[in-house]
Amino acid sequence: xxxxxxxxxxxxxxxxxxxxxxxxxxxxxxxxxxxxxxxxxxxxxxxxxxxxxxxxxxxxxxxxxxxxxxxxxxxxxxxxxxxxxxxxxxxxxxxxxxxxxxxxxxxxxxxxxxxxxxxxxxxxxxxxxxxxxxxxxxxxxxxxxxxxxxxxxxxxxxxxxxxxxxxxxxxxxxxxxxxxxxxxxxxxxxxxxxxxxxxxxxxxxxxxxxxxxxxxxxxxxxxxxxxxxxxxxxxxxxxxxxxxxxxxxxxxxxxxxxxxxxxxxxxxxxxxxxxxxxxxxxxxxxxxxxxxxxxxxxxxxxxxxxxxxxxxxxxxxxxxxxxxxxxxxxxxxxxxxxxxxxxxxxxxxxxxxxxxxxxxxxxxxxxxxxxxxxxxxxxxxxxxxxxxxxxxxxxxxxxxxxxxxxxxxxxxxxxxxxxxxxxxxxxxxxxxxxxxxxxxxxxxxxxxxxxxxxxxxxxxxxxxxxxxxxxxxxxxxxxxxxxxxxxxxxxxxxxxxxx
Amino acid sequence: xxxxxxxxxxxxxxxxxxxxxxxxxxxxxxxxxxxxxxxxxxxxxxxxxxxxxxxxxxxxxxxxxxxxxxxxxxxxxxxxxxxxxxxxxxxxxxxxxxxxxxxxxxxxxxxxxxxxxxxxxxxxxxxxxxxxxxxxxxxxxxxxxxxxxxxxxx
Numbered sequence: 001x002x003x004x005x006x007x008x009x010x011x012x013x014x015x016x017x018x019x020x021x022x023x024x025x026x027x028x029x030x031x032x033x034x035x036x037x038x039x040x041x042x043x044x045x046x047x048x049x050x051x052x053x054x055x056x057x058x059x060x061x062x063x064x065x066x067x068x069x070x071x072x073x074x075x076x077x078x079x080x081x082x083x084x085x086x087x088x089x090x091x092x093x094x095x096x097x098x099x100x101x102x103x104x105x106x107x108x109x110x111x112x113x114x115x116x117x118x119x120x121x122x123x124x125x126x127x128x129x130x131x132x133x134x135x136x137x138x139x140x141x142x143x144x145x146x147x148x149x150x151x152x153x154x155x156x157x158x159x160x161x162x163x164x165x166x167x168x169x170x171x172x173x174x175x176x177x178x179x180x181x182x183x184x185x186x187x188x189x190x191x192x193x194x195x196x197x198x199x200x201x202x203x204x205x206x207x208x209x210x211x212x213x214x215x216x217x218x219x220x221x222x223x224x225x226x227x228x229x230x231x232x233x234x235x236x237x238x239x240x241x242x243x244x245x246x247x248x249x250x251x252x253x254x255x256x257x258x259x260x261x262x263x264x265x266x267x268x269x270x271x272x273x274x275x276x277x278x279x280x281x282x283x284x285x286x287x288x289x290x291x292x293x294x295x296x297x298x299x300x301x302x303x304x305x306x307x308x309x310x311x312x313x314x315x316x317x318x319x320x321x322x323x324x325x326x327x328x329x330x331x332x333x334x335x336x337x338x339x340x341x342x343x344x345x346x347x348x349x350x351x352x353x354x355x356x357x358x359x360x361x362x363x364x365x366x367x368x369x370x371x372x373x374x375x376x377x378x379x380x381x382x383x384x385x386x387x388x389x390x391x392x393x394x395x396x397x398x399x400x401x402x403x404x405x406x407x408x409x410x411x412x413x414x415x416x417x418x419x420x421x422x423x424x425x426x427x428x429x430x431x432x433x434x435x436x437x438x439x440x441x442x443x444x445x446x447x448x449x450x451x452x453x454x455x456x457x458x459x460x461x462x463x464x465x466x467x468x469x470x471x472x473x474x475x476x477x478x479x480x481x482x483x484x485x486x487x488x489x490x491x492x493x494x495x496x497x498x499x
Numbered sequence: 500x501x502x503x504x505x506x507x508x509x510x511x512x513x514x515x516x517x518x519x520x521x522x523x524x525x526x527x528x529x530x531x532x533x534x535x536x537x538x539x540x541x542x543x544x545x546x547x548x549x550x551x552x553x554x555x556x557x558x559x560x561x562x563x564x565x566x567x568x569x570x571x572x573x574x575x576x577x578x579x580x581x582x583x584x585x586x587x588x589x590x591x592x593x594x595x596x597x598x599x600x601x602x603x604x605x606x607x608x609x610x611x612x613x614x615x616x617x618x619x620x621x622x623x624x625x626x627x628x629x630x631x632x633x634x635x636x637x638x639x640x641x642x643x644x645x646x647x648x649x650x651x652x653x
Contacts, residue, residue, distance in 0.1 A: 054642060165510075167562060171517045171555035178524050178548045190541035193527045216584065223580040223615055389618050390626055393611040396584070397604050397630050400591040405644045413592035417585050424581055428573050429513035447544050459537030 006356050007129060013357025014364055019062050022055065023365050024372075026063035030070020031373060035078050035380045036391055040088070041071035042434075043218055045331045046210040047395065049338075050402035057339035058354045062361040064335055065315075068328055069362070072271060072311050073117060073369050076304055077380055080109045081233040089271035089307040092279040096292060096299030101234035103295045108241040110377065112249050112297060113304040114370045120257040120305035121366035124312035127261050128319070128359050132348060135320035139345035144452035145463055149473040151446045154323040156477040157266060159435050166484050169435045172426075176436035179204055180443025187451065199411040206334040208412045209440060211399045212419025213426070213433040214327070219392045220424045233381050239374065245297045252282055252298040256305030263306075264313025266325070274310030275303035312362055318343055319355065323442070327434035330441045500567050507572035510563025517556030524549030583614035599647040600639060604631045 013019060033044040045067055052060035072089065079090040080097035093113070100109040142150065159169035182193045183203030194200040241249070259281060260274035282302040283292045292299050315332075317323045322344030324330040333343045341347060341354065348355045373380070403416050426433050457463035465471045505511050524545055534540025563570065587610035594603040608627035612618045618626075638644045 051642070165559075167555065167559050168510075168513055171513075171552065171559055174548055174552045174555055175517065175520055178520065178545065178552060181545045181548060185541035187539075188541045190531060192531060192541050192545055193524065195527065216588065220577065220581045220584050220614075223584070224575060224577045226617065389612070389615050390622070392615065393587075393608045393626060394630055396587060396611050397591075397607050397634065400588060400595075400603070400607055401600070401634060401638055404591070404595055405638065405646065408645065410592040410596060413588060413595075417588040417592070420588065421581070421585060425516060426513075428509070428576060429516060430509040431513050450544075451539050454536050454539065459535055461536065 002133070003129065006133075006352070007360060009352055010356030010358075010360030013058055013353050014062065014361040019059055019357065019361065020364065022059045022063040023066050023361050024368055026066025027070040027365050027368050028372060030067035030072075031074040031077075031369070031380065032070075032383065033067075034071035034074020035383050036074075036386060039391070039395065040075070040218075041068055042210075042327050042331070043215045043395070044071045045328055046207070046214050047398055047402060049207055049210070049331065049335055050405055052335065053338055053406065057336075057341055058357050060335060060339060061332070061354065061358045062365075064332060065358060065362060066365045066368075068332075069121065069308065069311055069365060070369060072307060073114075073373065074380070076113050076117075076307075077110065077373070077377070078384060080113065080300070081106060081381065082384055089275045089310075090303075092275050092303045093300060095279070096294075096296050098234075099293065099295035100297065100300060105241075105245075105295065105297075106234045107236045107239035108245055108297070109300050110236070111239050111374065112241055112245065112301050114373060116249065116253040116256065116301045116305035117308035118366050118370045119253055120260055120309035121312050122363055123257050124261045124264065124309040125359060125362045125366075127313060128316055128362075131316060132320050132355075132359070135316065136345040136348045139321045142469070143467075144449040144456065145467050146469045146473065148446060148449040148453055149464055149470040149477075150321065151323060151442050151449070153473045153477040153480075154317070154321075154325070155435065155439055155442065156480055158325060158438055159432075160480040160484050164430060164432050166481070168429075168431050172431055172433070172436040173439040176439025177443040177446070179209070179436070180440045181447070186444075186448070197411075199409070203444075204415060204440075205403075205406065205412050206337075206441070207406055208403050208415035209419050210331055210334070210437060211403060212416040212421075213423035213437065215395060215399050216416060216420030217423025217427055217433075219395060220420070221427050222388065222392065233384050236377065241297070248297050249301040252301040253305045255281060255285075256302035257309045259302075260306035260309025260311075261313045264310030264325075265316050271307040271310040271314070275307040278302040278306030308366075315359075315362075319347065319359075320345060322445070324438055327437050330434075330437045333441050500570075500572075504572045505564065505567055505570075507574075508563055508567065508570035509573060510566065510570060511560050512563075512573065514556050514558075514560025514563055517552055517559060519556075521549050521551075521553030521556055524552065580614045583610055587611040587614065596647065598650045600635060601631045601648060602650060604634055 030044060033039050045064060048067055052063050075085060075090040076093050079085045079093040080101055083094050083098035085091045085094050097109050155173050159166060182200055184201050185192050191201060256278040259278045263274045263277060279299060279302060282298045283289050314325045314329055317325045318329045318333060324333045336343045400413055403412050406412060423433060453463060464474060506515060528542050528545035528549060531542030532540035533542045533546060587607045590606040590610055591603045594606055605627045608630055609623055612623040635648055639646055639648050
C-alpha cells in the first residue's frame with residue numbers, strides 16, 4: 001500500500017541516529033527558548049536558522065520543525081506556571097491553566113496539556129500523510145495562471161484571518177512584494193532597486209529581514225517597559241490528573257484536535273486562531289460555563305490540543321502547494337530554499353526521503369516532547385527565573401553571529417539593523433510584520449507565474465477570470481475580503497480576538 | 500487634533516510610511532524598461548507594486564484622518580533603547596572583521612546592556628565574558644565557522 005510505503009520511507013530517514021539526535025536537539029532547544037520570557041517561536045526559529053544551514057537539508061528541516069513545536073510547548077508551560085504566555089497561541093491557556101496551578105493542580109494541567117498536544121500532533125501529522133499526496137497531485141495540475149491566483153488567495157487569506165487593520169495588512173503585503181523585487185531581474189538580468197549597491201544584486205537576504213523584524217525590533221519593544229520582579233512559579237504537587245479530570249478532558253482534546261487540524265490548514269490560521277476557537281467552542285458547549293476562568297481542565301485541554309494540531313497542520317499548504325500560511329512557515333520555506341529545495345508540489349516526488357522523513361519525524365518529535373518535558377519540568381521552572389536583562393543581550397549577540405556567518409558579510413548585519421529599525425516602526429504603527437514576510441517569500445514566484453501567464457495569454461489579463469480554477473480562487477479571495485468588511489462579522493472578529 | 504499630533508497616530512503615521520516606500524520604489528524603478536503586459540520588462544512589477552503601495556498609503560492615511568477623533572498619538576517611543584540597540588548591532592558589524600569575534604561580542608553585549616538600564620556593571624562584564632567564551636567554543640570550534648576570533652594585529 002502506498003500509504004504505508006510512504007510512512008516506511010519516512011521512518012527510515014527519521015529513525016536514523018543522526019536525525020533522531022537533531023530532532024531531540026531541536027525539541028529541547030525549542031522548549032528551552034520557548035520557556036524563556038519574551039522569546040516567541042518566530043524569533044526562536046529566526047535566530048536558530050543559520051545554525052541549521054550547516055546540516056544536511058533533511059536534518060535541518062527536522063531540527064527546525066522540532067524547534068517550532070518545542071517552542072510552542074514551552075510557551076504553554078509558562079502560561080500554566082506563571083500566567084505568562086510564551087507566545088500568542090498560549091494566551092488562552094493562561095485563563096484556566098494558571099487558575100488550575102493556583103488551585104494546586106499545576107502538575108495535572110501540565111500532564112493534560114502534554115498528552116493532549118501529543119494526541120493532537122499525531123492526528124494532525126496523520127492528516128498530512130493522508131492529504132499530502134492528493135493535494136500535491138492537484139497542485140501539479142496548476143499552470144502559471146492558477147498558481148498566481150492561488151498565491152493571491154493565500155496572501156489574502158493570511159491577512160483576513162489575522163488581527164488588526166485589513167488595509168494596513170494589505171499594504172504590508174504590497175511592501176513585501178516590493179522588497180522581494182529588489183535584486184537582479186531573473187529574466188533580463190537588469191539590476192532593480194539596488195540603490196547602486198553591489199551587495200543587493202542577489203536581493204535582500206531572507207534571514208536579516210526575519211531577524212530584524214522579529215528579533216531586534218521585539219527587543220526594543222520589550223525594553224520600553226521596565227522589568228517587574230520575576231514572578232514565582234506556582235509549586236507543583238503531584239502530576240497525575242484525577243479520574244474526573246481525565247473524564248472531562250478527553251472529549252475536549254478530541255474537539256480541540258478537530259478544530260486545530262481544520263483551521264491549521266487554512267492560510268493565516270495555524271496555532272493562534274485554533275486555540276482561540278477551541279476555547280470558545282468548549283465554553284459554549286459546556287453545561288457549566290461558569291467554571292471556565294476558574295481552573296476548568298477543559299479550558300487547558302482543548303486549546304492546547306488545538307494549537308498543536310494547528311501548528312502541525314499548517315505544514316500542509318507549505319509542503320503540498322508551496323504556500324506558507326504564517327510567519328513560521330515562511331521561515332521554513334526560506335530555510336528550504338537556502339538548502340536548494342523549492343517548497344511546492346514537486347518536493348514529494350523529487351525528494352521523497354526529505355518529504356516523508358520530515359513528516360514522520362513530527363511523530364517522533366511530539367513523543368520526545370512528552371518524554372523529555374515532564375521529567376525536566378524542574379529545569380524549565382529554573383529557567384523561568386532568568387531575568388530578561390540578561391537574555392536580550394544574548395539574543396542580540398546570537399542574531400549578529402548568525403546573520404554574519406551566513407555569507408561572512410557585514411553588509412547583512414547592517415541590513416538586520418535597518419530592518420530592526422523598520423520593524424520597531426511597524427510595532428509602533430500597529431502593522432503586523434507577518435504578511436510582509438509571506439509576501440517577500442512568495443513575491444519572486446508570483447512575478448514568475450504572472451509573467452508566464454501573461455505570455456501565454458498574449459498580454460490579456462482577463463485570463464485570470466476566464467480560467468475556471470483561477471476564477472474560483474480569486475472569487476474566494478474576494479469573498480474573504482467582503483466577509484471582513486461586512487460590519488457584523490467585523491464586530492464578531494474583534495470580540496473573538498479580545499476574549 | 501493638530502497636524503503634528505495627527506501624523507503621530509498609528510494610522511496616519513503608517514500611511515505616510517507606506518507613501519514614502521512607494522515613492523522610493525517608484526523613483527528607483529523609474530528608469531527601468533517597463534515593457535508590455537505580454538513581455539514584461541524589469542521595471543513592470545516594481546513600478547506596478549510601488550504604485551499600488553502609494554495608493555494603499557493614501558487610503559490608510561485617509562482612514563486615519565477620518566478617524567482622527569478616536570485615534571491616540573503614539574508618545575511612548577523609546578528612542579534611547581532603539582538607538583543603543585541599533586548601535587550595538589552596528590558595533591558588531593564594524594568590529595567583526597578587523598577586531599574579531601571576541602571584541603565584537605563584548606562591545607555588542609555592553610552597549611545592549613546600557614540600553615536596558617537595569618544591569619550592574621559586574622553583571623554586564625560577566626555576561627559579556629560568558630557569551631564570548633560560549634560563542635567562540637560553539638561557533639568557532641564546534642561548528643567550525645570561518646571567523647576571525649582575535650584582532651588581526653595580535
